[in-house]
Amino acid sequence: MLSYRILLSLAAPGLALRLLRERPFARERLGLNGPDRAPGPAIWLHGASNGELASARPLIERLTERRPDLAIVATSNSRTGRALVESWALPRVSARLAPYDYRWTLRLFIGRWQPRALVLIESELWPNRIFEVAQRGRPVLLLGARLSARSAGRWRRMPALARRLTGAIAYLSAQDPASQERFAALGLAPERSGPVIDLKAFAPAARPDPDALKALAPLLPRTSTLLAASTHEGEEAPVLEAFARRWRADPAARLILAPRHPRRAAQIAALIERAGLGHALRSSGGLPGPERPVLLADTMGEMALWYALAGVSFVGGSLVDKGGHTPFEPAAAGSAILHGPHVANFAAAYAALDRAGAAEAVAGADGLVTALAALDGPEQIRRAACASDVLAGLRARAPGPDTLIDALERLIGTPPDKAPDKKDPDDG
Template identity: 55%
Template sequence: MRTHPATCPAAGTSAAGERERPGGRRFASGSSRTIAPSHGPWQTKDMVLYRFLMWLAGLSLRLRAALAPWPGAERLRAPEPPEGAGPVVWLHGASNGELAAARPVIAALRSALPGLRLVVTANSLSGRDLVQGWALPGTAVRLAPHDDTRTLKRFLDAARPAALIVIENELWPNRLRLAAARGIPVFCLAARISERSAGAWRRIPGLARSVIGAITWLAPQDTASRDRFRALGLPEDRIGPLMVLKSAAGAIDAAPLPCPRATTLLAASTHAGEEAIVLAAFKRALAARPDLRLILAPRHPRRRAEVEAAIRDAGLAFATRSAGAEPDAALPVYLADTLGEMDRWYAGAGMTFVGGSLVDRGGHTPFEPAAHGSAILTGPHVANAAPAYAALLAAGGAIEVTDAASLAAAILGLADSRAQVRQAEAAARALAPFTAGAAVAAFLAALARETGPPLKGAADAVQA
């Protein structure tokens, strides 16, 4: 019978009653966290196969890096420790959206622990560049290490983190396995897991037990995710309050656009197959309201050529951000094909269609347009933020559309500043319960409890 990692005995206990981490580091014996050993459940068939596959992938990456310069080679190198002498926390987010949403967490950590050093990692170059642009003192920013044992050991040896913070659904098995083996507490914030992903984990139970057993504390994004993590074996005492980080990020001041806000529609984070529907709807609405303008911001700017072709097929004139053009009131469409400027587009649009929802991609969160007071339009596919959209639709804080005809009708109905204000006010009321402030405070308390003296200041800050 396999033993759950959470029930395995600690790797060692000092005479002072503190459990000892590899390398002589300790954390308080009062912590509920145990150190997962390097044998037993970590050696399940699923985990052994995963480790072998990651070893092969790592070998391939090393060969590629040896043959020619390649930005991704950064994933294989040990990080440069951040400047300073304080404890280190490793924070990881997949890309721009997750890391931008994590800014309240970073701010709370730095406020609670002024001497704290951060190692922030991202899967994408754009995510890494976003955080580097914040110029945070005492912070090292880099691409996330590849999930093979050799690379991760070098990373952990160099960074020596007191804790690992994972944003949303970045549950990499080797990363969590090695963190747990070294007694590094793992905190998952705004954790989200779909029914499809939960089903996939259930089909590899050995790997699932290893990953779930490595989690010290988890704040789920919604009740459905909470129930799925619980069903996968996460104990109740490791589950914190609901946390929706993107609701806490708030709006950022942005330069105004030349087009009137009330007649400007932003199609945000659109996916393949979606732009054609949006453009057809906009063209239909434009025939009735020639003063309408569209800002089209695809989720992945690398799809630029595909989206440009869709605009041409629709017979609409446009300017392109990546070519250096600014929005032009004389042109009906503006292609916002860059990263890091979404706040400007949200601020300049009285209406926002949130992409990934007319095609089955689960949608994107409504918090960014709501923070800017932009009226929200969405398709029916919103599984990634279902509770928030349910609250919005029930309160009249969003309009659901299903095709080009219904989207065109919604655009025409909202192309009025008074209608936009009414809907934005309803959205603000509907989304108020999703604030992350209390959940972030609960995280800081859990962080202090699980790490002990290295991050004890966090507990003092929470109690103050």
């Protein structure tokens, strides 16, 4: 724990600069921004950004329905995540940027909101945040929990901290069986482990901006448009190689290239040029066309638009070992699914899709070229419909958000427990 606090001290200058850039939200980062309403029972729910918070929306909606006595403060590390929660306009739900993981900022935040529990979505394992809540006798829940083999290896190099961290988690529901096993290996007690539930399976389909869809649809004919969604470094080059071969055979072909991290846009633009392709830059208002068949989608929060425009979607994070991204979003948009071999984050879903012929694994540029050649308009529609049926079947058989709310209520009590908080462990 000492080494973690030293790292936080070293990071302080960079965080100070970030505060200057986020000046309108600086008070939130410092834990100084309190509730919009009179203080009362609250749940603190945290997700890193849009994807995690979107997956938590069904959970938030059911919790507000079942527990009208509770408020929810939903925090995010990004302003786009904060804006997403605000756009829902859900009753008794407040959106904030998460306080930095310093003990003093967390104590200010906890003191203002008085959360009865902390609910973390997916993989947000901030030690001070977890310990400051748990040490006050308030439960910490990790839902949709994901832990990659690489992350588990890093935690194994800090066994004492890992044991303390897992010991502070009151309840964990993993996204996949492999993550559940990794948390158990780090010390999570079996009685604190709930069923495997993939929150993304229950998230409502995001809707694209209708004006943007209307403007771009004539320039990106759906049956001729490939989306490379949430790509990582090492994936764009084979995708561009495959698309260049397709475009030279069919000049009507179009590619939407949406990297996971838009800050890599300049690096990706160089790869596009090297592939002999012209491109339009979304952040600059560029439009695709015959001389610019690639749209480099270097913006945040528009993935629903890209899925709506593409008849075929290659889901990134799967040609390189990042575990793959969700198949639920392209399936909901009616886009046929291609993916690489690394899909551990959604292994059960992709296995079911592949078995049913609703998705197809490709190993590189050659495989992608072959797969695209077989995906004409009718086949795109058939595969997308099949994928929707397969994933609906998985949802129907899986425990849902109510299972997780049941676990939360067992921990916080219903009706709300009136016992006073435990004494702050660092006070006198």
